[in-house]
Amino acid sequence: MRLADMPVPDDAKDDGVERAYSNQSTAAKDGQIIMLFVLDEAGKAGEVAKQLRGSVPGESVQLFTHRNVVVVYGATGTDRKDAVRIAVERL
Numbered sequence: 001m002r003l004a005d006m007p008v009p010d011d012a013k014d015d016g017v018e019r020a021y022s023n024q025s026t027a028a029k030d031g032q033i034i035m036l037f038v039l040d041e042a043g044k045a046g047e048v049a050k051q052l053r054g055s056v057p058g059e060s061v062q063l064f065t066h067r068n069v070v071v072v073y074g075a076t077g078t079d080r081k082d083a084v085r086i087a088v089e090r091l
Contacts, residue, residue, distance in 0.1 A: 035071070
């Protein structure tokens with residue numbers, strides 16, 4: 001699986017999102033969706049995660065934060081949330 005650049009909307013930039021990446025184009029084939037957001041400062045991760053939590057549907061969706069990174073993960077196939085959590089913690 002590879003993550004590709006996603007455009008960052010102006011309102012997200014105002015909230016501190018500098019870059020965004022996703023496997024959106026291959027999510028069905030991958031059996032999972034991952035969106036990774038890089039923020040301009042670590043102190044904003046909790047607030048951005050809270051905003052994302054309210055906007056991403058699905059019971060299996062997980063959010064992980066580490067320093068200035070927020071990751072949204074959802075499985076449609078094999079659930080690999082533990083591996084994703086460990087990878088985020090190792091950033």
